[in-house]
Amino acid sequence: MARNCSVCMHPKVEAINLALLSGSLPLRRIADKYGVSVGAVHRHKQHIQPLKEEAVEVSDPSAVMRQIQELNQRADLLYRSAVQANDRLNTARALKELREILSLYARLTGELSAQQNVVHQHLHITPEWASLRSVMLNALQPYPEARAALVAALEGAEAAAEGDANA
Numbered sequence: 078m079a080r081n082c083s084v085c086m087h088p089k090v091e092a093i094n095l096a097l098l099s100g101s102l103p104l105r106r107i108a109d110k111y112g113v114s115v116g117a118v119h120r121h122k123q124h125i126q127p128l129k130e131e132a133v134e135v136s137d138p139s140a141v142m143r144q145i146q147e148l149n150q151r152a153d154l155l156y157r158s159a160v161q162a163n164d165r166l167n168t169a170r171a172l173k174e175l176r177e178i179l180s181l182y183a184r185l186t187g188e189l190s191a192q193q194n195v196v197h198q199h200l201h202i203t204p205e206w207a208s209l210r211s212v213m214l215n216a217l218q219p220y221p222e223a224r225a226a227l228v229a230a231l232e233g234a235e236a237a238a239e240g241d242a243n244a
Contacts (some may be wrong), residue, residue, distance in 0.1 A: 084113055084121035085159075085167055093205050124158070141185070149178045 084093055089111055096107045097118070104122070108115045156171035182188075210231065217224035 081162055081164060082121055082124065083117045085162070085164060087113060089169070093118070093121070094125060095126065095127075099242060104168055145178060145182050145185070149175065151184075 082092060084088045087093060091109060091175050093111055093113075096102050096110075102110070104115050104118045152171055152174040155176060156168060159165075161168035215228060216223060217227055
């Protein structure tokens with residue numbers, strides 16, 4: 078039976094992975110910094126090597142979506158490796174990352190909104206409504222009782238609409 082990777086089991090595995098993938102530190106410095114052997118870091122680097130790719134420009138939306146797809150593939154690879162190694166901790170970590178990637182994708186595509194979009198349209202502030210109100214009130218000029226009833230009804234409706242908007 079194959080041994081579990083000691084670096085994968087390390088509490089700072091994410092930091093070790095970042096150091097390895099960035100290539101900014103030699104293996105010995107990484108090993109010393111995180112208290113693991115150089116051999117363990119070397120073996121760990123071999124099984125995370127498929128993750129090392131150059132960053133993609135994020136200047137256009139299609140590049141962002143490609144990056145999300147790549148991240149999803151990488152996280153799925155990590156998940157499958159952890160399941161195969163019977164590594165529950167990293168299986169759970171990979172599932173968490175897969176969930177986050179799915180959530181990000183859903184937010185970017187509009188399938189998931191962080192907050193509810195409520196649109197309040199106030200008729201009394203649109204130019205069309207002001208024009209229509211003026212036409213109605215002018216048409217009722219010869220009928221003062223009907224005009225007063227319309228004004229009262231409109232003011233009541235506007236007050237109710239403002240009350241709904243403030244609630």
